[in-house]
C-alpha cells in the first residue's frame with residue numbers, strides 16, 4: 106500500500122537513491138534537505154513526479170508534517186565534511202534526531218535511523234557484530250560523528266522505551282556508488298576522480314587499513330527491508346562483508362580506469378580505524394539481506410558515473 110514517506114538528507118548520496126526507489130514503488134516521498142552536502146541535481150529528475158515534494162529545511166529546527174514513515178539520513182558522512190563543522194555535526198545528530206523522534210511520536214510514524222559502523226570506533230573485535238560496544242575516542246577529530254551517532258542511537262532506544270516510538274536502527278558500513286560528490290573526500294570517490302583526472306592517488310598511511318565496500322543498490326535493498334520488517338528494532342549491520350585494504354582498492358581503481366596516475370602516501374589522520382568488516386549474520390537472519398554486487402562490478406558503474414559527471 107502506498108505510504109507518505111519523509112526522507113531527511115534526501116538530496117544526498119544514499120538519500121537520493123532511496124527517494125528514487127520509494128517513488129518507483131508507488132509511495133509519496135517528501136525529500137527534506139539543507140543542501141550541506143546534498144545537491145538538487147541528485148533529485149532533479151524526480152521534480153516532475155506529482156508524488157515527489159522537496160523541502161529545504163534543517164533538521165536541527167523542528168518541523169510539523171503528516172507522514173507514515175521517516176528515513177533519517179540527514180548528516181554529512183564524509184570525514185572531511187563532518188569535521189568541517191564539528192559542532193554542527195553534533196547538533197544534526199542530537200537535536201536533529203530529537204526533532205525527528207518528536208515528529209515520529211506526534212504522528213505515530215515509524216522512524217529509521219541511519220547509524221554507522223563508526224559506532225564501533227577503531228574496533229578491537231573483528232568482524233564487528235551488533236553485540237560489540239565499540240572502541241571510540243570521545244574527544245578526537247572523528248568524535249563529533251561517532252559519538253553523535255551513538256547518542257542518536259541512545260535517543261532512539263529511549264524514545265522507544267519511554268514513548269513506544271516505532272524505531273529501526275541500521276549501522277551502515279562504507280557505501281559507494283553513483284551520486285557521490287566528486288570532492289566528497291571519501292576513499293572510493295577520491296581514488297576514482299584522481300585516476301580519471303590523471304592526478305596522484307592519495308593513500309593515507311601505508312594503505313594496510315581495511316574497509317568493506319557496499320554498492321548503493323544493495324544497501325538500499327537492506328534499508329527498505331529493515332523499515333518494513335515488523336517486530337525488530339535493530340541495531341543491525343548493513344554493508345558488504347568483502348574486506349579490502351585501501352592499497353588494494355587503489356590498485357584496482359588504477360587498473361580499471363587504465364590510468365597513468367601514481368600512488369602517493371600521505372599521513373594517516375588520527376583515529377582512522379585499522380580494520381572494518383561487518384558480521385552480517387543478523388541482517389541475513391532477520392531481513393534475508395545479502396549484498397549481491399561484487400566490488401569490481403560496483404566500481405565499474407561508479408567509474409562510468411564519474412566519467413560522465415566530472
Ligand code: NAD
Pocket residue numbers: 113114115116117118119120137138139140141142143144162163164165177178179180181182183197201219220221222276277278279280281
Ligand atoms: P551525504 O553527505 O551524501 O548525505 C547527507 C545528506 O544530509 C546531504 O544531502 C546533506 O545536505 C543532508 N544534511 C546534512 N545535515 C543536515 C541537516 N542538519 N538538516 C537537513 N539535511 C542535512 O551522505 P550519505 O553517504 O548519503 O549518508 C547518508 C546517511 O547515512 C548519513 O546519516 C550517514 O551518516 C549515514 N552513513 C553513510 C555511510 C556511507 O558509507 N555512505 C556509512 C555509514 C553511515
Ligand code: UDP
Pocket residue numbers: 183184279290291292293295296307308309310314316351373374377378
Ligand atoms: N583514505 C585514503 N585516501 C583518500 C581518502 C581516504 O587512503 O584519499 C583512507 C582513509 O584514511 C580510511 C579509508 O580510506 O582509512 C576510508 O576512508 P573514508 O573517508 O572513505 O571512510 P571512513 O571509513 O574512514 O569513514
